[in-house]
């Protein structure tokens with residue numbers, strides 16, 4: 304995907320005349336969020352608006368290319384890494400974005416906006432999410448999603464946006480604190496309103512990890528992941544039923560849809576299999592119980608489960624969730 308760009312109608316003076324300093328942003332890992340935090344801004348848009356006087360991401364990309372010299376991108380937006388000259392400018396003390404900017408602080412508190420948006424996405428997913436009977440013995444479903452949403456709204460779970468996660472193909476990550484669960488954080492690679500249903504499914508995936516964590520039952524890491532991906536895939540299919548069934552008929556899934564074809568096949572098959580059941584039984588979603596998935600009559604379920612398991616394994620060797628250290 305090319306970076307979305309548009310030339311600003313009025314190009315700003317660069318660098319901003321009243322800046323009090325410049326900062327080299329070309330080092331890998333620097334992004335608007337941690338840059339803003341480093342200089343005391345909670346809302347990265349304040350810094351963006353100071354530099355470019357716009358809150359249109361397409362214009363921001365134009366400036367990043369023309370003035371900052373960015374050329375590496377994540378598919379949608381430019382990243383700072385390796386930019387030349389690679390400077391962003393710092394506003395004088397007490398500078399505040401003027402009125403008329405929707406994303407700037409004052410108009411909207413960014414640090415509250417992100418959790419609120421995340422929670423509302425989770426509640427939306429709760430409308431379509433079935434109840435799953437899980438291998439750990441409990442039930443994951445709409446109420447677990449709503450509970451996770453509440454924890455986010457109450458600040459019991461922090462939500463942080465970290466765009467550089469996308470370099471490692473991470474969409475979201477639930478990092479929990481093994482010392483008592485006080486500092487659980489949901490890390491997102493982008494704002495929750497970007498990325499559509501694929502990123503909502505990713506939030507559901509992390510909600511499963513949060514639920515596994517709350518239950519405190521020891522699980523094998525691979526099983527925890529299989530469970531999270533199974534719920535993730537089924538909810539994704541439910542949110543995109545027509546598109547997914549078309550992909551199944553066509554026998555392929557374009558990578559631009561941002562979702563793994565084997566997971567879709569698994570999701571569609573699971574929904575067909577449980578079409579009339581009150582809940583979806585995931586108790587056999589286990590990494591070490593492969594033979595149970597063979598249906599001697601048709602052999603069919605295993606046809607879907609085996610590629611699904613392979614996909615999960617592949618995704619997880621690339622992007623292993625750091626804190627899921629249960630698997631010995």
Ligand SMILES: [Zn+2]
Pocket residue numbers: 508512528531624
């Ligand atoms: Zn996971």
